[in-house]
Amino acid sequence: MTPSPGRPTEAMPQFEMHATGVEGATEGTERMEVSMGPHHPSTHGVFRMDVELEGETITKLKPVFGYLHRNHEKIAESTSYLGSMPYTDRLDYFNSMTNNWAYALSVEKLAGIEVPERAEYIRVITAELTRLQNHVSLIGFLVQDMGALGTPLMYAFRERERILDLFESLSGARMMCNYMRFGGCRCDVSADWIKQAQSVVEAFPQFLDEFEALISENEVLMARSQHVGILKPELAIDAGVAGPVLRATGVNYDLRKVDGYGIYDRFQFRVPLGDHGDVYDRYMIRVLEMRESVKILQQALAEIPNGDYVNPKAKLRGFRPPPGEAYGRIEAPKGELGFYLISDGSPKPYRYRVRPPSLINLTILEDMCLGQTIADAVIILGSIDIVLGEVDR
Amino acid sequence: MENEKAILPEVQQIADAINAAVKNAGVTVSINPSPAEQHSLLLFPTKARECAQWLKAESPWQLDYLSNVSGNDWPEDAITKQTPKQPVKDAGEEPMHPCLEAVYHLYSIRQSLGPIIIRMRTENRSDKVELPSLTPIWRSAELQEREIFDLYGIHFEGHPDLRRLLMWDEFEDHPMRRDYVEPDDYDYEPTPHGDVLKKSLTQQEGTV
C-alpha cells in the first residue's frame, strides 16, 4: 500500500503498522489498565474510573468515588431539621431548588404539614426552572465532551445565567438557594418577579430552536452518540436507574405523573420517551423535557393564585416531628431524589438518608461501556449526568 | 396520591400473602406511627431472599423497582428510651433488640404502586452482622448495599463485589454507627473559638 501523499509515515509508524498489518507488528493488542481521574476534565468532578482496555475497547470499568465524601447524613443527624436545609443545596449543587423540595416534602410527610396552594405553585415554578437550567447546562457539557469545545456550552450557560438571575432575585443566591421551608417557601414571589420569569420562559423555546439548529442535526454528534452506550429497559429498571436516563430507554416512569406529588396533576404536559436508549436519545430526551417544562411553567405562571406562601402553622424554631419514619421522593432533574427520615421526637433527625439519583444511575456505567471505546466512555458518563456532590455526599 | 401510602390493611395483606406463598417466611408488619403511615414488612434474614424473589417475580404487586436501600443503627440506648422516643414499634410481641437494620423501599413500575417497605435486622451489632444481599434480585442494591457495608458494617452475603464505597479501603470502623468515635489522628484546622480550638491547641502542645 502506497502511503497517501503528504502523510508523514515516519512520524507515525505505530499507526501505519496497525492500519496495514505490516510484518513485525505484534498480533492483536495489549491489555492496558488506565485510571481515568480523579482529576480529569471528562469526569465532571473528582471521580475516577479504573478502566481495563483491550486496544481501545473497554473490557472492564469500575467507578471509584468518595473523594468528596463528607458524610452529609451524619452531619444531618447532629443538626436540627431546619439546619439540614442549606446542606441539601450542596448535594447536587446544580439543582438546589429540587433538593430543597425533596427534603421539605419528606419532612412534611413525616410531620403531616399541609402546604398552601400558592407555595405549591412557587415550588413547581422554581423546580421547573431548575430543570431547565440543569438540562441546558448538561447538554452543553455533553457536547463539550464530544469535542464541541466552547460554543454550545457558552450558549447554554448564557441561558442558564438568566434563570440563575431569577433565582438570585428571588432567594438571594444563584446556586445555594436554601429557599424552601417545611410547609412552604421562605419568602413570597413578587408580581414583578413573575413577569420576569414569564419573559425568560417565553424566550426559552426560541433559544432551544437555536440550540437545536446548532447541534441536533450535526453529523459528528450523531456519529459519536447514536448506538453508543445502549441501555436496555429491563436492565435499567432492575438497576434502579431513574430520570431521563430511564426514560431514554423507553420506560414511561416520571414521578411527576406517577406520584403526582405537589400539584403536578393539574398541568398538561407529556413525558418524552426514547426508544434506543443510547447517548443520542439521552441527549434528545433532555431537549424534549425542556420543551415540556416550558409548557408547565407557562401554565403555572399564568395560574398562580394569591394566598400564603408558607403554612402559618409551620414552626421554624423548635420543630419536632412526631416519632416515626417517612420516605418522600420527587422527580429531580437527574432522576428520583428521595429522602428517608426517621424521627424519634427530638429536634434532630434520628436517621437521615438521601437517595442520590446520580449514585444509583452509576450502577450501570460498566454495562453501558463494555465493548465501547475509551472515548465513548467519556460521553456515556456525560450522558448519565452525575454531580459528585451528590454521589459522594 | 392514592397509591402513595400503603394503608395498613394492605400491608397486612401483603404480609399474609408472603406467609402463604413462602414456607416459614414469618413476615410481620412493623407499624409506623407517623402521619406518613408507611408501614413496613419485617423479613427473617434467612428467608428474605426467597420472599424478595417472590415479591418481585410472582406476587400480584410485581415490585420490579427497588428505589432506596438504607441502613439504620439501633444501639441499646436508642431502644430502651421511653416509648415516644422509639420510632418504629413492632406489631409483634417481640421487642426490638439492638441491631443493624437494612430498609428497602420497593415500587412497581408496571402497576405504579408503592412504596412497599421491607426491612431486615441483624442479630446484634458486633459479630453477627450478616444479612442476605438482595443485589442478585435487584441490581439497584449493588452500590447502596456497598455503601451500607461501608458506613454501617452490615455484611451482605452473596453480594458480588462487597468493598468500601465512600471511605478508602484501609479505613477501619463504620462512621454512620451511632457510637462511632472519630479518630484523633489528624490536624485540626483551628477555629477561633470552641472545642476545636481547644483540641487543636492541645494537639499543638503535644507536638512541641
Added chain:
Amino acid sequence: MIGKGILKGMVETARNLTGSFHDPDRLTTVEYPEQKIPAKENARNFPFLIYDGDDWETGLRCVSCQICEKECPPQCIYIEKDKEKKPDFLGKMQMQPKIFDIDVSVCMGCQICVEVCPFESIRMDNDFEYAGSDRFKSLLLTKDQLAKSNKYYHSIHPTEAQETDEIRVQKREDHLAKEKAKAEKLAKAKKEAASKAALSKAETAKEE
C-alpha cells in the same frame, strides 16, 4: 446531504457572532473588576449587625439572646454576653453582646440566622469581595466590623429594610399599647382599691 447539519450550526454561530456587535442581549459578559453588574436586590452573602442612630456601640440592636448562635448550622457565630444591660428601642433593659464574632471562612451565607433572630438585628450583606491573607485577622469578623447602620441596610435591600422598619414600628406600637393598657389597668385597679378602701373605711366608720 452530509454536512448539512454542520452548515446549519455554522449559520447559527455566525448569527450569534454578528449579533453580539449590535444586540446587547447577545453580549453577555462584562469585564469584571472594571465593570460590575449591579447587585440584585435580594442578593446575600454574609450577615451583618444593624445599629440604629449614629453610634454603633449604643445603637446595636442585638440583645445577645444567642438564638442565632444556636441555630447556625455550621456553628460559625460566637457570642459572649455583656454583664451590663442597656435599654433597647422599647425601653426594656436588655443585654448587649460583649463579643460577637462571625467566622466568615465557615459561614455559608444560608440566612438562617436572619430568619430566626427575633429582634431584627442581623441581616444579610451583599458585599462578596472578601479576601485576606490571615485566617483569623481578616476572615473573623468582630462586632465592630459587623456593625452597619440602618441607613446602609436601606441602601442595599430597600424593600426588605422598609418591611423591617414597619415591623419595628408595629412592635413599638404594640408595646406602647400594651404598656398603656397595663398602666390603665394598674390605675383602674388602684382606683378600685382606693374606692374599696374608702368604702370599707366608710363602713368601719359607720360601724363605729
